[in-house]
Amino acid sequence: xxxxxxxxxxxxxxxxxxxxxxxxxxxxxxxxxxxxxxxxxxxxxxxxxxxxxxxxxxxxxxxxxxxxxxxxxxxxxxxxxxxxxxxxxxxxxxxxxxxxxxxxxxxxxxxxxxxxxxxxxxxxxxxxxxxxxxxxxxxxxxxxxxxxxxxxxxxxxxxxxxxxxxxxxxxxxxxxxxxxxxxxxxxxxxxxxxxxxxxxxxxxxxxxxxxxxxxxxxxxxxxx
Amino acid sequence: xxxxxxxxxxxxxxxxxxxxxxxxxxxxxxxxxxxxxxxxxxxxxxxxxxxxxxxxxxxxxxxxxxxxxxxxxxxxxxxxxxxxxxxxxxxxxxxxxxxxxxxxxxxxxxxxxxxxxxxxxxxxxxxxxxxxxxxxxxxxxxxxxxxxxxxxxxxxxxxxxxxxxxxxxxxxxxxxxxxxxxxxxxxxxxxxxxxxxxxxxxxxxxxxxxxxxxxxxxxxxxxxxxxxxxxxxxxxxxxxxxxxxxxxxxxxxxxxxxxxxxxxxxxxxxxxxxxxxxxxxxxxxxxxxxxxxxxxxxxxxxxxxxxxxxxxxxxxxxxxxxxxxxxxxxxxxxxxxxxxxxxxxxxxxxxxxxxxxxxxxxxxxxxxxxxxxxxxxxxxxxxxxxxxxxxxxxxxxxxxxxx
Numbered sequence: 001x002x003x004x005x006x007x008x009x010x011x012x013x014x015x016x017x018x019x020x021x022x023x024x025x026x027x028x029x030x031x032x033x034x035x036x037x038x039x040x041x042x043x044x045x046x047x048x049x050x051x052x053x054x055x056x057x058x059x060x061x062x063x064x065x066x067x068x069x070x071x072x073x074x075x076x077x078x079x080x081x082x083x084x085x086x087x088x089x090x091x092x093x094x095x096x097x098x099x100x101x102x103x104x105x106x107x108x109x110x111x112x113x114x115x116x117x118x119x120x121x122x123x124x125x126x127x128x129x130x131x132x133x134x135x136x137x138x139x140x141x142x143x144x145x146x147x148x149x150x151x152x153x154x155x156x157x158x159x160x161x162x163x164x165x166x167x168x169x170x171x172x173x174x175x176x177x178x179x180x181x182x183x184x185x186x187x188x189x190x191x192x193x194x195x196x197x198x199x200x201x202x203x204x205x206x207x208x209x210x211x212x213x214x215x216x217x218x219x220x221x222x223x224x
Numbered sequence: 225x226x227x228x229x230x231x232x233x234x235x236x237x238x239x240x241x242x243x244x245x246x247x248x249x250x251x252x253x254x255x256x257x258x259x260x261x262x263x264x265x266x267x268x269x270x271x272x273x274x275x276x277x278x279x280x281x282x283x284x285x286x287x288x289x290x291x292x293x294x295x296x297x298x299x300x301x302x303x304x305x306x307x308x309x310x311x312x313x314x315x316x317x318x319x320x321x322x323x324x325x326x327x328x329x330x331x332x333x334x335x336x337x338x339x340x341x342x343x344x345x346x347x348x349x350x351x352x353x354x355x356x357x358x359x360x361x362x363x364x365x366x367x368x369x370x371x372x373x374x375x376x377x378x379x380x381x382x383x384x385x386x387x388x389x390x391x392x393x394x395x396x397x398x399x400x401x402x403x404x405x406x407x408x409x410x411x412x413x414x415x416x417x418x419x420x421x422x423x424x425x426x427x428x429x430x431x432x433x434x435x436x437x438x439x440x441x442x443x444x445x446x447x448x449x450x451x452x453x454x455x456x457x458x459x460x461x462x463x464x465x466x467x468x469x470x471x472x473x474x475x476x477x478x479x480x481x482x483x484x485x486x487x488x489x490x491x492x493x494x495x496x497x498x499x500x501x502x503x504x505x506x507x508x509x510x511x512x513x514x515x516x517x518x519x520x521x522x523x524x525x526x527x528x529x530x531x532x533x534x535x536x537x538x539x540x541x542x543x544x545x546x547x548x549x550x551x552x553x554x555x556x557x558x559x560x561x562x563x564x565x566x567x568x569x570x571x572x573x574x575x576x577x578x579x580x581x582x583x584x585x586x587x588x589x590x591x592x593x594x595x596x597x598x599x600x601x602x603x604x605x606x607x608x609x610x611x612x613x614x615x616x617x618x619x620x621x622x623x624x625x626x627x
Contacts, residue, residue, distance in 0.1 A: 058540060058620050079544045086542025097537045097624065101240045113229060114542035158541065 003070065005165060005197055006032035006055060011064035013050050013220075024050035026220045027064070032199060034165070037192040039211035040201045047220040049170070052201045056089055056168045057081045069165050086114050090159025094171035096151040098143040098158075104130060105139040108158045115162065129157040133187070149180030156187065160196075167191065169200040173207055185210050230554040237555060248523045249563035251516025252603065256567025256596045257574065258509035263592045264575030265582075266502025270495055272584030277491050279357055279415055280423075283322075283451040285461060287315070287468070289443075290481040305443035306481040309431065311471060312447045318463045320456040325351040326444040328434050332402040334427065336388035343384050344426045345401060347434025353379075353412070355448040356423070363395040363410030370409075371430040378406040382414035383424035401427065404437055457488055510599075516563065517603035524556050524611035535615050536623025549616035556608025557601060564600030568593040 013025040024047045032038050042048040053059040054066060057073055058081075066073040069088050076084060090111075091097075098107050109119075109126035117125070130139055133153045143151055152172060159167055169188065173181030189210050192198050200211060208214050216223045238245040289306045312326035328347035334340060346352070350366040353359070361382065370377045378399065380390060388399065390408065398405050406429065414424050435441065451460045461484055468482055469475075528535070535548055572588065579586040 053621050056540070058624075079546070082539065082542060082544040082547075085540065091540050093624070097533070097540070099534055099537060110538070111541040114538075114544070114547060119229070119232075162542075 002034070004031040005034045005036075005069055006030065006199070007065075007067040008055075008061075009065045011054060011061040011066055013047075013054060013059065014062045023220050025054070025061070028220075028222050030215065030222060032197065034197050035192075035195055037188070037198045037210070037212040038200070039208035039214045040199065040217060041203065041205060041208045041214055042217035043203055046217045048201050048203075048217045050220075051217060052168065052170050052199075055199060056091060057085050082114075086111065086162070088165050090162060090164040090167045092152070092155050092159050092167065092169040092172045094174040096143070096148070096155045096175070098151055098154060100144075101142055103140050103142055104135060104146065104154045104157075107143070107154055108161050111158060111162045125161055126157070129161040130154070132160075133157045147180070148176050149183055152176060152180070152184055153187070156184070160191070165197060167196055167198045169198065171202055171204075172200065173202075173204070181207070227554075230550055231558060233551055234555040234558040238558065244523065245559060248520055248559055249566065251519035252513065252560050252563030252600050253516075253567040253570065255509065255513030255516040255603075256564045256600055257571040258512055259506055259596050259599070260568055260571025260592050261574040261578065262505035262509045263502055264571070264587055264589070265578055266498060266505050267589060268575070268579050268582065268584045268587040270498040270502065271587055272582070273494050273498060274491060275584075277487065277494060280487060283454050283457060284355065284357075284487040285449040285451060285457065285464070286485040287311075287447040287449065287464060288483050288485065289446075290479075290483055305441070306472060307444050307447060308442045309444060310442065311468060312444060314467060314471060315447060315449060315464055318460065318467065320452050320460045320463070321449055322452040323351040323354045323450040325349050325355050325448050326431055327352070327446050327448060328431050328439055328444050330402075330434060330438040332438065334384070334388065334399060334401050336390055336394075336397070336399040339387065339389045341384065341387045343381075343387075345434060345438065346426050346428050347431035347439070348428055349431065351450075352428055352448070355450040358415065358423075359413040361411050361413040362392045363408070365410055366428055366430055371432055374432040374436055375430060376401075376404060376406040376433060377409045377430065379410040379412060379428040380408060381412050381422075381424040381426045381428075383422055384427055385411045387425075401429070402438060454488065457486065461486065513599060513603060517560070517607040520556055520559055520604065521607035521611060523559075524552060524608055525614070527555075528552065528611050528615040531615075532618060532623045532626040535618050536620045536626065539618070539620035540624060545616040548618075549612045552612035552615045553605070553608045556612065557604040560600045560604030560608075561597070564597045567600070568596055571596070 008028050008030040011025060011028045012023060015022045015024060028051065040048050040051060050059070054061055057068065060074055068084065071084060073081070073084070099110065105123060105126050108129050109122040112122040112125060127139060130136060133156060135150065135153055135157065138146060138150060143154070146154065172184050172188065176184060185207060188198055188200065192212070200208070202208050287307060309326050312324055315321060316324040325348050330345050331342060332345045333342050348366070349371050350368060353365045363379070365379055366377060378401065380388070385391070385394070390397070390411065394408055395410065397408050399408060400406070412424070431444070449460070449464070451457050464484060465480070469480065472481055474480055538548060572593065576586045
């Protein structure tokens with residue numbers, strides 16, 4: 001078996017609130033292979049958001065090791081984390097998190113800005129990414145002019161424009177009606193079928209069912 | 225990230241909230257405009273005063289009699305009558321003296337046809353116009369022959385000619401000064417007044433004539449000397465002092481019975497006062513620039529708070545702390561620089577208008593706008609750094625959850 005894309009070993013995340021220490025994650029071991037579609041399922045407060053922050057390199061574990069795409073994350077400083085996020089991870093959020101007052105095209109092109117890609121190439125690649133997701137006629141619309149489903153597709157285009165090794169989706173259907181949500185799930189499924197590694201966090205067992213593998217989180221621990 | 229990208233980002237951001245950007249810039253605009261225009265006003269006033277002083281005569285030295293001392297009472301400067309025509313002639317022989325003219329004076333009733341006036345009659349020579357920097361408008365100045373021959377010839381100041389209803393056609397006509405007939409040989413160009421006494425209200429006649437008819441004696445009120453070049457003023461002053469001390473029999477170190485007034489001293493004093501005024505004005509104006517800078521900082525802090533989520537998104541999709549820092553800093557810089565440029569335009573326009581109204585013309589010093597722009601950039605950096613650091617330090621997780 002090849003080296004996993006994601007390798008968490010005995011990872012803990014403890015929040016020190018001064019008078020009390022809260023363990024959001026305790027001794028988590030998790031491997032994700034390239035090409036997998038993993039769903040991390042758990043109710044709110046289970047620690048799945050903390051897990052996603054660590055997997056997404058927005059946070060560091062307080063104990064244990066995390067290796068992403070061969071890079072040991074604990075050793076990186078903030079700039080190193082930013083670079084790793086920029087090159088390796090595409091984020092899709094529950095509330096889309098598009099830049100306000102900014103066109104779909106500029107939104108999708110922004111991750112490339114932080115990779116130092118020239119403006120011309122950025123816009124060309126962003127345009128192509130939007131085209132692939134069927135938003136070719138919406139490139140100049142700002143987020144408020146788009147429906148929820150369209151905004152989430154713009155967000156997915158933005159996550160994919162850098163061709164990341166990992167697509168990290170946090171409740172991607174949480175704010176969508178059932179039909180738009182189903183579209184997004186289908187889209188993720190297609191992307192995975194085309195070879196993209198996807199980690200999706202959700203509390204919805206129905207949504208989790210499309211994934212090729214599911215893990216459940218409860219009280220900061222993984223359960224089978 | 226490249227500077228161009230940052231500027232583009234800043235401009236598009238400012239473009240999306242124009243009113244706020246304009247109001248924020250207004251502080252810097254007012255600050256820079258007031259610095260630029262007040263410095264220009266200060267410099268314009270300086271150059272205006274300097275020009276007027278130079279108009280009194282180039283490289284002019286004036287020798288006046290000293291004070292009389294009667295017993296233990298010292299009289300006012302000029303009260304003694306110790307200077308003579310001979311002194312003036314002796315000064316004329318010194319090195320570095322370009323022209324010299326003695327002046328005696330009297331006040332007389334003047335009649336020309338049906339018009340009359342009372343004015344100052346200055347007994348002098350033709351060199352008067354050179355030394356006192358007058359131009360002859362019509363006719364000519366007094367000539368040597370008229371002085372030698374004690375002729376009743378008169379050169380009129382512009383105001384006096386006006387008062388008497390005399391113009392270009394009056395050259396050669398006869399007026400009466402103190403009841404005696406004088407031939408008008410010339411009219412001087414107006415110079416404008418410096419203070420309450422107008423230099424244009426006087427009549428020049430040969431000093432020999434004044435001596436004969438009005439003020440007997442060989443003493444003079446003052447001696448005007450035009451020094452050949454500004455660099456020689458101090459030397460010539462020394463020469464005159466030595467000469468007059470010898471002529472008047474005063475031992476070195478004794479109390480001189482004359483004083484020598486130096487135009488350049490006056491000029492230095494006046495310009496140092498107006499330079500001080502300029503610095504003072506600029507200092508006051510700088511305070512408004514400071515207030516403008518604080519306005520920028522205020523808006524940038526509000527902006528960081530409002531855009532917390534945007535910062536979180538940018539960080540999540542790969543922005544480093546320094547990218548965020550640069551973005552906010554450039555935004556503050558663009559605000560202050562744009563404000564600075566608009567401020568310069570307004571300031572230069574205002575100083576042009578003021579210069580025209582005040583009559584000293586438009587004094588444009590390119591250093592002022594340059595300094596103003598650099599200063600407004602500095603304001604942008606100083607007041608932009610702190611909010612930008614706040615933005616750069618935000619934790620992306622917290623920022624993403626911020627509502």
